[in-house]
Amino acid sequence: MPGLSLITIPGLSPQKAENSFALLKHLPKFNIEQIISAKNIAAAFCGYNGYPRLSFDEPDRFILIEGLIYNITDDLIKSRLFDIADKFRRNDTYPDAVRQFMHDADGDYLVLIYLKQDNRLLFFNDRWGRLPVYYSLSDQMLALSREVKFVLEWVPSIQYDVQALAEFLTLEYILGDKTFFKNIHRLGPASALTVNINDAFIKTEIFNNIVPVSFKHNDTGLSxxxxxxxxxxxxxxxxxxxxxxxxxxxxxxxxxxxxxxxxxxxxxxxxxxxxxxxxxxxxxxxxxxxxxxxxxxxxxxxxxxxxxxxxxxxxxxxxxxxxxxxxxxxxxxxxxxxxxxxxxxxxxxxxxxxxxxxxxxxxxxxxYMPKKGYHHLADAIIDDGYNHYMKMSDACPLLSLKKSELHDSLVxxxxxxxxxxxxxxxxxxxxxxxxxxxxxxxxxxxxxxxxxxxxxxxxxxxxxxxxxxxxxxxxxxxxxxxxxxxxxxxxxxxxxxxxRFDSALSRIMFRNRMKIKRTVRDNRYLFKAGQWIRGKAGPRRYIETEHARLAGEIRKLYDNCETVKSHFDPGCLDRYLNGRPDRLHLYQLLTLILYMNEVERRYRQKLILQR
CATH class of the missing domain: 3.40.50.620 (HUPs)
Known part of the structure; x- marks a missing residue:
């Protein structure tokens, strides 16, 4: 993925850093430029003609903005970020300055401020976290990148998070700051990291929800x-x-x-x-x-x-x-x-x-409303209330995961x-x-x-x-x-x-249809009854030849991939594949297994397998 990647580690090998940056060149048009090369730290930017960035390289600091801020001029961006850098150097109310910048700036962006003499970093994203960022940290390392692959290159070991795998197979996405991997996280919206770098250790602090993400309605009396x-x-x-x-x-x-x-x-x-x-x-x-x-x-x-x-x-x-x-x-x-x-x-x-x-x-x-009849949102999720793909009752046995454990993780x-x-x-x-x-x-x-x-x-x-x-x-x-x-x-x-929204009759008929749909969707018992009826009717999109091809690929990968064998129960997998699942559900399972197989191919020696 285009964008910023950074590694800081005591005794960092410049050659290893350069080799890891070279892995970011996924397409011929990509250009990799090393933007920081100093003791114990290296950073690179992967871009191409038209991918936006703005940088300021001064004797005492380097500042990079990946992406675009649409409502502030470049000159004013520079002025405000230089002010944040000065406050960061003095440890003087810089969190307030970052918060105000996030509040004011309308854009899709990441900001990196590096103080050269102090060997310190300040990094933050925009109000809604528009550009995904992944990181892994310890007192000996911080690897941060726009893509998980770069972080995988630097972590000492790779272990899958089984709850995250289950969420991907059912909900289609992974909640919180989790990724597929236990020691790799996704940076939340409106978040910042500060990093102090020396020869002995890396001290990293993370500040989440600097401008809180809130969906609680503030009554303004608007009609x-x-x-x-x-x-x-x-x-x-x-x-x-x-x-x-x-x-x-x-x-x-x-x-x-x-x-x-x-x-x-x-x-x-x-x-x-x-x-x-x-x-x-x-x-x-x-x-x-x-x-x-x-x-x-x-x-x-x-x-x-x-x-x-x-x-x-x-x-x-x-x-x-x-x-x-x-x-x-x-x-x-x-x-x-x-x-x-x-x-x-x-x-x-x-x-x-x-x-x-x-x-x-x-x-x-x-x-998007809560379903009536549940005490906690996690109760509805574990009961398949918000699934896009596989049922929880299929995913948990498949991954040898207790449903109660997944429920506790969701809570x-x-x-x-x-x-x-x-x-x-x-x-x-x-x-x-x-x-x-x-x-x-x-x-x-x-x-x-x-x-x-x-x-x-x-x-x-x-x-x-x-x-x-x-x-x-x-x-x-x-x-x-x-x-x-x-x-x-x-x-x-x-x-x-x-x-047709220009037709009153069409609008009324559509509105009534949607009201019925919402009534069924938002009531636990009506929703479960609808699920049961759809289950009895069979999958909506089932093509025998396509199912056989996808199931065959999944079985072949299971036989040849130790990671897949260690995470998936063979009996449950067989029963699931023989149960004529929906094609998109099958593709979701194939997606995960193909990805796990590719990670194993590249990083077999680092993998910690589940037994």
Whole structure:
């Protein structure tokens, strides 16, 4: 993954550091530049033409900003970060300065401040943790990187976290700061590290939730239309800041357009501001939405490029390569196909460009509520209340994991949330899903170009998380926002649902359908009854030849991979594969096993196997 990687360790070998940085060159266009080379510390930046960074190299300090801050000029960024560096050197209220910077800066960024004479580091990310960062630390080492692979190169041993494996197979993502590995963690949003480096040890302090992530509603007395109007103002501001900064950086703009909701808002917003941009739509492996996209683009008299990429999902070697590059965090079917969609866009369009994506609108249209009948959110999760893939009752025996142990781990993760209110906790869980799985897809796109998600703007998203009453949030609220933004954006039905938000009758029928769906979803007993009925009906997507191929690959990997053998129960695996599971569930299992096999191939001597 493009971006920053850093290692600090007493007696660091410069040659070993250089060799580890060379492993970051996943694509020919990547350039690896060593930006810090000093006693006991080395850092490198992996980038390409169009991947944004800003740095200041002074005799006493080195400051790097990866990514973009859209609402502050580069000169003011420099001034504020130099002020933070001075306060950090004096240990003088620098946490307050960092907190204020996170609050003010709207962007997707990481900041590294290195004090050369003191051999000290300050590192922090943005308000919502938009650029994933992974680290492993001890009193003898800190390895930090935009990708897990670099950290794996430096840890003395590798041991899987079985609870994390179970969460990936069921929920689709991993809660908290966990990764697949016990000694590697993901840095949370609005977090900072300070590092003191000397010849004997490394002293690292981590400060989490500097600007707390909170989904507890603050009642401001806003009406429904007032909330939609304020959201619109902040959306336009977010879009304008991003457009103007990218023009300043001489990056052209490409905007995705699918048949759904969020890309429609971004596309319409760019059209309304008369922006110069290229519109694109993809023939996705999950469904061809290009017809809807073409019709919508036609309403705005906008040409649209249709991308039709090959999707070599039958090529296990290629899928493994892509999964390893992306740290195995996304279902292999989706990861491989979207990788080739992104590659097609890069090949067909002149660069460098920034790709505007439609992500983040889920938080103003999708009512993510706690299920009635459960004492704790973890009780609902362990009872398959929020699964995307495998059932907990399948995943736990498969991994020889007691369900009670997984439940206790879930309780610990949920109890770390700042919120205690069940509605706010459930919305935070939805944020975790989007900030892990969805964000991983967005980050994969950064292999090819800089990705921009205007609906994740700092102030816009903070308003959506904290100021819009949960009772307002539904598809009608999103339609109201679209109507205020650009009324003609509602004239084409949404792909898949057939709903026309410009038709009162269609809107009422859709609203009633969604109310019934929510009533069933948010009640423990109705939800479980629905699960039972769906189970009796059998898997929705079952293709005999595809199932046989996937199951055969999984069995072959089990037979040849010691890591897989040590973590998966063979009898449970056989029963699961013979039970005709859904194809996406099978791909999720294959994803994990392919990734474990590749880690073993590279780091067999470091692995601690479960017995």
């Amino acid at each position: 429904r239309s007032g909330a939609a109007g304020r959201y619109l103002d902040l959306f336009r501001q977010s879009l304008t800041w991003r457009h103007d900064k990218l023009r300043e950086k001489e990056l052209s703009i490409v905007a995705d357009l699918s048949g759904g909701y969020d890309t429609r808002a971004v596309f319409a917003g760019l059209c309304e501001m008369k922006a110069d941009f290229t519109a694109c739509t993809d023939k996705l492996i999950t469904g061809d939405e290009t017809g809807t996209a073409r019709r919508l683009a036609g309403l705005y008299e906008k040409d649209i490029h249709i991308m039709s990429a090959a999707h070599p999902v039958d090529d296990i070697t290629e899928m493994t390569r892509i999964l390893y590059i992306t740290d195995g965090l996304v279902n292999g079917l989706i990861d491989t196909s979207c990788y080739y969609d992104d590659l097609e866009r890069e090949n067909k369009l002149p660069g460098p460009f920034a790709n505007f994506k439609g992500m983040g609108g889920e938080f103003i249209r999708w009512v 610990l993760d949920i109890d770390r949330y700042d919120e205690t209110d069940p509605v706010a906790q459930t919305r935070h869980l939805f944020f975790d899903y989007n900030n892990k799985t969805v964000n991983s897809g967005e980050d994969r796109n950064r292999l090819f170009c800089w990705t921009v998600a205007p609906m994740w703007g700092n102030h816009l998203f903070s308003f959506a998380a904290e100021m819009i009453p949960p009772g307002y949030i539904d598809y009608d609220f999103f339609a109201l926002f679209l109507k205020l933004l650009s009324p003609q954006s509602l004239n084409i039905p949404m792909y898949g649902s057939g709903v």
